[in-house]
Amino acid sequence: MSRLRLLSAAALLAVAANSHASSFIVTTDAVVNALKATSDATTDVVSSSFKDNKIVLAARDDAASFVATEGAIRGVKLESALDYIRNQAPQLNATDAQLAQAILTI
Incomplete structure (x- = not known):
């Protein structure tokens, strides 16, 4: 048993x-x-809306540094691009990391 x-x-x-x-x-x-x-969705909005924008395109190197260091390095051009994107698309609820990754896909 x-x-x-x-x-x-x-x-x-x-x-x-x-x-x-x-x-x-x-x-x-x-x-x-x-x-x-x-x-x-974030990548689609950012890449389609801002693919020709000089501010966003100039931030690609800073975005790469930001992503590679997991947010430790925040360049001036990236900060400008993030402010610009948030002002142009206030409905977009994305983190800085998501926006930086989206900038890299442009």
Whole structure:
């Protein structure tokens, strides 16, 4: 009888562990997909609206430094471009990092 209980407990633990892992994967996928959609939308708005703008184009090197250092280096040209973008598109709710990445895609 104890063997049956031991096997039952092992099977129950295996099923429980599998369900936690799969729900973690589903949750992680949902979060990543939501972030990607937000980033794609930001990139689309910035790249289509500002692709010919001199202020934004001049900020590409500063944006690259900003992204590469995870925000530690903030150049003057990038700051100007971020201010310009936020003034021109106030409905755009994007972080500085998202905007810098969008500038790099132009």
